[in-house]
Amino acid sequence: MTSPKRIENKEEMTPEYHAMVRQLLESQGYREIMAANLFGHAIKYVPTLPYKQLVAHQMEEELEHFEEVAKIYADLTGDDLLQAISNRFDRVPYPTSWEELAMAQFLYDRAGEFHLREYKTCSYVPYSKIVTKILEEEEGHEGFGEKVVEELSQDPQNRARLQELFEIWLTVAMLSFGRPDTEGNRYAITVGLKTRDSGEVMQDFVNDIKPTMQACNLRFPERDKIGIEMPEGIDLTL
Numbered sequence: 001m002t003s004p005k006r007i008e009n010k011e012e013m014t015p016e017y018h019a020m021v022r023q024l025l026e027s028q029g030y031r032e033i034m035a036a037n038l039f040g041h042a043i044k045y046v047p048t049l050p051y052k053q054l055v056a057h058q059m060e061e062e063l064e065h066f067e068e069v070a071k072i073y074a075d076l077t078g079d080d081l082l083q084a085i086s087n088r089f090d091r092v093p094y095p096t097s098w099e100e101l102a103m104a105q106f107l108y109d110r111a112g113e114f115h116l117r118e119y120k121t122c123s124y125v126p127y128s129k130i131v132t133k134i135l136e137e138e139e140g141h142e143g144f145g146e147k148v149v150e151e152l153s154q155d156p157q158n159r160a161r162l163q164e165l166f167e168i169w170l171t172v173a174m175l176s177f178g179r180p181d182t183e184g185n186r187y188a189i190t191v192g193l194k195t196r197d198s199g200e201v202m203q204d205f206v207n208d209i210k211p212t213m214q215a216c217n218l219r220f221p222e223r224d225k226i227g228i229e230m231p232e233g234i235d236l237t238l
């Protein structure tokens with residue numbers, strides 16, 4: 001089987017490929033700027049100076065990554081990425097407590113990493129390079145959220161609230177992957193923009209969070225209460 005052609009610039013693209021890359025860059029830019037917005041909004045809830053410094057550092061990284069994606073987007077489309085996605089900022093809730101920020105970091109950030117891995121060998125070379133850089137710099141980002149959630153879960157009085165927050169942010173996180181088994185998924189795989197269908201990535205993400213769920217006495221909600229389209233055979237057992 002012939003490997004998909006590596007694309008360096010927009011002059012080499014078909015209209016379909018160009019539209020798909022535009023969509024990918026908008027989605028990536030949205031995730032980066034939303035992460036920065038979440039951190040900036042919720043830093044007032046962070047209880048210690050070391051954690052505040054960590055959150056501030058991660059917010060700065062997210063903004064730098066957004067800037068890099070925005071440069072590629074401007075070269076590809078001639079448009080401003082921030083303006084292009086400005087109507088999407090109300091799609092993700094903003095944390096209202098330290099506990100919620102930790103849960104958002106644990107699930108939303110982790111889902112973003114799993115999603116991004118699929119583009120590490122992307123056939124659009126400028127995006128592939130950015131993805132590799134982002135993954136290296138954001139490695140372990142979700143670790144502090146996971147740590148805090150585990151610590152909070154040791155107090156039985158916190159468990160009902162943590163379960164509530166888990167169900168909210170699980171849905172938000174799973175939305176990061178997009179709908180599985182779509183024509184767009186199949187096209188992106190065929191031309192080498194991504195490696196697998198969204199449904200397969202969802203399952204890997206779900207499997208990855210299970211050990212922490214077990215440690216924290218968290219459980220998956222009923223499938224229909226997650227509220228997103230998932231593969232029919234997705235395994236939500238613990």
